Amino acid sequence: MKVTGAFLEELGEAMKREMTKGGPMEAIKVCAELAPEIANRLSRENGWRVTRVGTRVRNPLLGMPDAWEQRVLEKFVARAAKGETFAVMRHGEVVSEPGGQYYRFMKPIPIQPKCLLCHGPIETMPESIKTILQQHYPFDAATGYQVGDLRGAVSIKQPLGQQNR
Ligand code: HEC
DSSP states (O other), X not given: OHHHHHHHHHHHHHHHHXXXXXXXXXXXXIIIIIHHHHHHHHHHHHTSEEEEEESXXXXXXXXXXXXXXXXXXXXXXXXXXXXXXXXXXXXEEEXXXXXXXXXXXXXXXXXXXXXXXXXXXXXXXXXXXXXXXXXXXXXXXXXXXXXXXXXXXXXXXXXXSSOOO
């Protein structure tokens, strides 16, 4: 699934650009606006659901994993504990649901140093970021991560049996 890699690459580049040029307030928009925008576009263009889910969640609407996604996130963490790196990890599976069969696919999103500003320990967060996050996400659980932790995954859900181009 090239889509997942391209999605993460585009986000990573935008984040780097905004952190150096635009500053943290512009960088927030990369995660809060650009990421859902790309996911939305990829979903429409491909006829699949493309989204990002978190191991701990800031925006429940977009980021909360379903039961299958939760199990895969746990498997990713277990695989990492055995020495596999998140960078090369994938999980794909055909899943039967009441509505039919789906091909489901996930690719891990690890925490990099540049993510810590907004997902790292609250104690080390700049006041300006802390204030904005608390204002917009009073139920934020997506903090306290360390570099190398599993932040979440890109998750794709493709209906099978429909006509795909
Ligand atoms: C400048 C602040 C900021 C930085 C830096 C940042 N994020 Fe985020 N992140 C956010 C905000 C705000 C949201 C909530 C987005 C929304 O409202 O949908 C979010 C949401 C997410 C989500 C969706 C799941 C959830 O909890 O809602 C993932 C996954 C994620 N970020 C990963 C990352 C990764 C990986 C990095 C580093 C490459 C990163 N973020 C860097 C601010 C940031």
